[in-house]
Amino acid sequence: MAEKAKKSSKLTPTRAENFPEWYQAVVKAADLAEMKHVRGCMVIRPWGLGMWEQIRRRFDEVIGELGVENVYFPLFIPLSYIQKEADHVAGFAKEMAVVTHHRLELDEAGQLVPAAPLNEPVVVRPTSETIIGESMKGWIDSYRDLPMLLNQWANVVRWEMRPRVFLRTTEFLWQEGHTAHETEAGALAESLQMHEVYRELAATWLAIPVIPGEKPASERFPGAERSFTIEAMMQDGKAVQAGTSHFLGQNFAKSADIAFSDRDGGRSLVWTTSWGISTRLVGAVVMVHGDDDGLRVPPLVAPSQVVLVPIARGGEDDARVLEACREMKRELETRSMKPGVTLRVRVDARDRRSVDRRWEWVRKGAPVVIEVGARDLDQGTVSAIRRDDLENRVEISIGDLSAALPALLEDIQASLLAQATTDLERRIRYDVVDLAGFEAHFEEPDAAFVVAPWCSSPECETVAADRWSVSIRCIPFDRAGEAGPCVICGVAGESAVWGRSY
Numbered sequence: 001m002a003e004k005a006k007k008s009s010k011l012t013p014t015r016a017e018n019f020p021e022w023y024q025a026v027v028k029a030a031d032l033a034e035m036k037h038v039r040g041c042m043v044i045r046p047w048g049l050g051m052w053e054q055i056r057r058r059f060d061e062v063i064g065e066l067g068v069e070n071v072y073f074p075l076f077i078p079l080s081y082i083q084k085e086a087d088h089v090a091g092f093a094k095e096m097a098v099v100t101h102h103r104l105e106l107d108e109a110g111q112l113v114p115a116a117p118l119n120e121p122v123v124v125r126p127t128s129e130t131i132i133g134e135s136m137k138g139w140i141d142s143y144r145d146l147p148m149l150l151n152q153w154a155n156v157v158r159w160e161m162r163p164r165v166f167l168r169t170t171e172f173l174w175q176e177g178h179t180a181h182e183t184e185a186g187a188l189a190e191s192l193q194m195h196e197v198y199r200e201l202a203a204t205w206l207a208i209p210v211i212p213g214e215k216p217a218s219e220r221f222p223g224a225e226r227s228f229t230i231e232a233m234m235q236d237g238k239a240v241q242a243g244t245s246h247f248l249g250q251n252f253a254k255s256a257d258i259a260f261s262d263r264d265g266g267r268s269l270v271w272t273t274s275w276g277i278s279t280r281l282v283g284a285v286v287m288v289h290g291d292d293d294g295l296r297v298p299p300l301v302a303p304s305q306v307v308l309v310p311i312a313r314g315g316e317d318d319a320r321v322l323e324a325c326r327e328m329k330r331e332l333e334t335r336s337m338k339p340g341v342t343l344r345v346r347v348d349a350r351d352r353r354s355v356d357r358r359w360e361w362v363r364k365g366a367p368v369v370i371e372v373g374a375r376d377l378d379q380g381t382v383s384a385i386r387r388d389d390l391e392n393r394v395e396i397s398i399g400d401l402s403a404a405l406p407a408l409l410e411d412i413q414a415s416l417l418a419q420a421t422t423d424l425e426r427r428i429r430y431d432v433v434d435l436a437g438f439e440a441h442f443e444e445p446d447a448a449f450v451v452a453p454w455c456s457s458p459e460c461e462t463v464a465a466d467r468w469s470v471s472i473r474c475i476p477f478d479r480a481g482e483a484g485p486c487v488i489c490g491v492a493g494e495s496a497v498w499g500r501s502y
Contacts, residue, residue, distance in 0.1 A: 010292040011363075019236040019446070020164075026286050027165050029363040030295040033282075040163035040170030044279070047364055048166075050303025051282050052173060056153065058205055058300070059175065059277070061340070062197055068149040068177060073131050075155075076122035081130040084255040088129060091222020095158040097124040097170075124157040129223065129248070129274055132178045133256035140180060140270060142261045147190070148180040166283030167240065167502045174278035180258060180270040184249070187271035188226075191247040194275040195228040198243030206281060207298040207417035208232050208288050209424050210242055211449075211497055213474030218461055221274070225249035231473045231497060233424050234287035237448035239473045239501040242284055245275035283502075288420050295365030296387050298416050299337060299409040304346040306332060306405060307366045311354045311373035322349055325372050331402045337409050362387065367412050368405065384408070388415045438487050438498075442468040448499065451479065455486035455493035463488050464498060473497040 011025045027033060032048030035041065044052070060070070076099065082089055100121045101114035125131075132150065140148060153175050160170045177194060181187040195212060202208045210230035220227040224246040232242045253259070253269040262268040289296040299305045308325040312318045329345045336342050346366075348357050354371055361369045362385070369385040376382050382401065384394040386408070396404050427448035432438050441447050442464075454460060454472060464470040479495040486493040 011294060014292045015235060015290075022292075023283075023287060023290075024165070026290045026295050026363075027283075030286075030365060032286070032295070033165055035163065035165050035169075038170070040160045042165060042169050042171070042279075044173075047303055048282055051285065051297065051301050052279050054301040054303065055201070055205070055277070055281060056175070059197075059201060062201070063151055063177070066149070066193070066197075068151045068179075071132075071150045071152055072154070073125075073128055073135070073152060075125050077125055077128070077131045079121045079123060081134055082123055085130055085223055085252060088223040088252075088255075092126045092158070095160070096126055097157045097159055098122070099124065125154065126156055126158050127274075127276075128152060128154070128176055129178065129252050129272075130256070133252045133258055133272070136178075136180055136270070136272075137256050137258045140258060140260050143182050143263055146180060146182040146260065146270065147186060149177075149190075150179065151175055151177045164283075164502065166286070167280055169279075172279050174276050177273070177275040179273045180253075181272070182260070182262070182268075182270070184271050187249075187273050188247050191226070191228060191245045191273045191275065194273070195230070195243075195245040198245065198275075198277060199230050201277075202230055202232065202242055202281075203417065205298065205300045206285055206288075207300075207413055207420060208242065208284060209417065209421040211474060211476050212478075213476040213497065215244075215474055216454075216456075216461070216472045216496070218458060219472065219474075221246040223248060223251050224274075225251070229474050231449075231499075232284050232288060233427070233449060233499070234284070234502070235290075235423065236287070237427060237446045237500070239449070239499045240280060240284045240287070241473075241501065242281060243275075243277045246273060248272045248274060289365070289416055293390065294363030296416060297365035297367060299367040299413045300341065302344065302365070302367050304344050304366055305337070305409055306343060306345045306368045306370065307361045308345065308347045309354050309357050309361070309369060309371045310347065310349050311371055312349075313374070317374035321372055321374055321377065322347075324377055325349070328372070328398070328401060332405060335402050335406050337406045337413075343405065343409075358385070362390065367409055386412055388412045388419075432487060433485075434490070435488055438464075439468070442470055442500075449473070450487070450498045451476065451495055452487035452498060453482075453484040453493040454496040454498075455489055455491040457486070457489065457491070460486055460488035469500055470498050471501060473499050473501065 015022045031045045033042045033044045036043050098121050103116040104112045105115040107113050157171050160168050199212050202210045210232045215227040226247040228245045230243045232240045250269045258270045259267045310321045310325045325347045332343045332345045429450045432450045482495040
C-alpha cells in the first residue's frame with residue numbers, strides 16, 4: 001500500500017483571512033503564471049497555459065461544428081481605422097497602447113531613444129472590430145456571401161491601471177468571434193447562440209455555474225446595441241464577467257461601409273456581432289474552486305487528469321515500479337472520460353521525495369494523484385487521492401484502474417459543479433427590498449449578489465457605484481418580466497443582479 005497521505009500545509013493566508021492574497025498565493029503555488037518583465041503582463045507557465053489550451057480545444061470544436069472558421073489579423077491597427085468608429089474609440093481610448101516610431105537610435109549619452117516617426121501611428125490590438133470590418137468590406141459582395149462567421153485566437157493589449165494576474169492584465173489571450181449577417185434577426189440569433197455556448201462551456205467544462213443575462217446600457221461593449229453576459233460568482237462574493245456576446249447592429253457596418261447586393265437587387269448594410277472569452281477564465285477557476293490547500297482543477301480542463309507518482313526506495317524495485325507506472329499510463333490513455341476526451345495521464349518520476357511530488361500536484365489541483373510503490377504492486381491495489389476530497393482516499397484494484405478512473409473523474413467534475421452551484425444559490429440574496437437593506441448587505445466586505453429591481457435610471461447605478469462600488473452585473477434571463485420597486489429609489493423597475501466585480 002502506498003504511504004498514507006499526510007495533511008498538507010495550508011496556504012498562507014487562507015481564504016477567510018485575506019482572499020485577494022490567498023488568490024495570489026494559489027497562482028504562485030500552482031505554478032500558473034507570474035507578473036514579470038513588463039508592468040501588468042503575465043508569463044503564463046505550462047500548467048496555466050495547459051488549462052487555457054483545454055478551454056481553447058473544446059471551444060474550437062464547438063464553433064467548428066457551428067460553421068465558424070478561424071482567421072488571423074495583424075496585431076497593429078492603423079489609427080485611421082479606429083478613428084472611423086467614434087463610439088468604439090470612446091470605450092477604449094484610455095486603454096490603448098500606441099506605436100509612434102519604427103526605429104531606435106543611440107543618443108549622445110549612449111541611450112537608446114525612439115527615432116523615425118511613423119507616417120501614421122498604429123494601435124496595438126485592443127479588439128479587432130475595426131480591422132476585421134475593413135477586410136469584410138472587401139470579402140462580402142452579395143447576400144450569397146452571408147453569413148460570414150469568423151473567429152480569431154490572439155493576444156490583445158489594454159493598458160490596465162490596476163492589474164491582477166489573469167483577471168485584469170495589460171496583455172491577455174482570448175478568442176474574438178466576428179460575424180456578418182444578412183438580417184437583423186440573423187445577427188441577434190447568432191449573439192444569443194454564442195451566449196448559450198459560453199454558458200454551457202462554463203458549466204459543463206469549467207464546472208462554474210453562471211447567471212446569464214443582458215448588460216445594462218452603461219455596461220455594454222462600446223458600439224454595441226445589446227451585450228449579453230455570463231456572470232460567475234467567486235468565493236468572496238464578487239463577480240467575474242466570464243464571457244460576453246454582442247449584437248452590434250449596423251454600427252460597424254456603417255463606419256466600414258460593409259454593404260452587399262441584397263435579394264431585391266439593391267445595396268444593404270450587413271448586421272454584425274462579436275463575442276469573446278479570455279484567460280480570465282483561468283483566474284475564475286482558481287477563485288471558484290480553489291481551497292486552502294491550493295487549486296482544484298475540473299478534470300475536463302486539467303492538463304493532466306491523473307498523475308502517477310512512483311515511490312522510489314533506492315533499491316532493485318524502483319525500475320519495476322517505474323515501468324508499472326508507465327504501463328498504467330499507456331493503458332489509461334486508451335480510455336476516455338467522455339467521447340472525444342481521452343484521459344490525460346502523467347508519470348512524475350522526478351528525483352524528489354514522493355511526498356513532495358504528491359503535494360505539489362495537490363497544490364496544482366490535479367484531479368487524481370496516485371502514488372505507486374512496490375508493496376502496492378505486490379498487493380495489486382493502489383490508493384487514489386481525489387483533489388475534491390483530500391480526506392478520503394479511494395482504493396482501486398490495479399486491474400480495475402482503467403475502468404474505474406473515467407467514472408471517478410466524471411464524479412469529481414460533477415462534485416465541483418455541485419459545490420460551486422450550492423455556494424452560488426446559498427449566497428444570492430433575493431430578500432433585499434429597499435435602500436436600507438441594500439446598504440446593510442453591501443457594508444459587508446464579502447457581500448455576494450443581490451437580485452432586486454432597478455428602475456433603469458443611471459442615477460441609481462451611480463449611487464450604488466459611488467457608495468458601495470456595486471454595479472448592475474446583468475438583467476437575468478430567468479427573472480424576465482418580474483417587476484417591483486427599485487431597491488435604490490423605489491420607482492417601479494425590473495429585476496437586476498447587483499454586485500461587486502473584478
